[in-house]
Amino acid sequence: MRELNLYAKVEHLLGIEEATEALYDLYHSELEEYKVTTLLDVGCGRGGFMERMISDGIVCKGVDLSQVMVDECQAKGLDAVCMDAKEVTGSYDAIVSIFDVLNFMDEKTLVAFLNAMAERLNDNGVFIADINTLYGFSEVAEGSMSRDSEEESLIVDATFENDKLDTVFTLFEKQEDCRYVKYQETIIQYFHKIKIFQKLEKLRLVEKQTFSLYDREDKTLLIFKKR
Ligand SMILES: C[S@@+](CC[C@H](N)C(=O)[O-])C[C@H]1O[C@@H](n2cnc3c(N)ncnc32)[C@H](O)[C@@H]1O
Structure with missing residues (x-):
């Protein structure tokens, strides 16, 4: 998973x-x-x-x-x-x-x-x-946000359509050599x-x-x- x-x-x-x-x-x-x-x-x-x-x-x-x-x-x-x-x-x-x-x-x-x-x-x-x-999905969960720190940077982008919330999580994580590794996954939630x-x-x-x-x-x- x-x-x-x-x-x-x-x-x-x-x-x-x-x-x-x-x-x-x-x-x-x-x-x-x-x-x-x-x-x-x-x-x-x-x-x-x-x-x-x-x-x-x-x-x-x-x-x-x-x-x-x-x-x-x-x-x-x-x-x-x-x-x-x-x-x-x-x-x-x-x-x-x-x-x-x-x-x-x-x-x-x-x-x-x-x-x-x-x-x-x-x-x-x-x-x-x-x-x-339905209100929770369409008015609260849907939308985008980002959070940054020295070590990691996260972008969350959620779209609610046809009773389904697709949330794309994109994480950039700093490595010891100061380069960033990118992880991206989508979580689906159902109304x-x-x-x-x-x-x-x-x-x-x-x-x-x-x-x-x-x-x-x-x-x-x-x-x-x-x-
Ligand atoms: C929003 S988190 C809530 C975690 C925890 N209940 C809490 O209140 O802190 C949802 C959790 O459900 C787990 N999850 C999602 N689908 C699941 C499933 N079918 N069976 C077991 N765990 C599941 C996820 O891995 C995640 O840890």
Whole structure:
């Protein structure tokens, strides 16, 4: 997954730390309503949410398709594996997919993924995820930005068309000999209509909250139970 590894390499330049913490606060407070002793974090990234939950005494496992992300989790001593979530074994009181993870899947992959997650939930388990709204894609995510430092220079160029956001990440990274190496990858994110989540075979959408992460109603939180 070269594009996800490039994302992992540039994430610290994107200025999303505050938004990430705000999402962790939201998930943490939602999970307080449930009896959770085991948690699976799908698309766990660098493992920040798992660290928070472990400090509450919860046993956490993370999976991510980026080896770079998983290496960082493992270096912190977290239980994380680089694999497709559909291959995860075990069962959990809670499963989370935080910060756009579902938008990385096309509709067919998404539906198969969600039904696979139902199989991994304990009977009273809860699955929580967030997605970008149409407003979030067209008014917040679309556009260009650049970030420069002495060591690296990043250009991000995102276009939203036909319910798909194509984000081109171009990174120039300074080498020891002062030359720059160029990396370029495109990440595709898919807008999903709520009705997809309302007709799942194995999960029941019990709550949806649209909220503002960066601007107005740019995000929706989805909470599911097993059918
Ligand atoms: C925006 S990051 C969020 C990371 C983390 N949840 C956080 O809040 O910091 C999205 C993550 O999802 C991972 N990802 C994307 N598609 C995935 C999939 N199908 N299965 C597992 N991880 C995936 C990416 O590698 C990336 O680490």
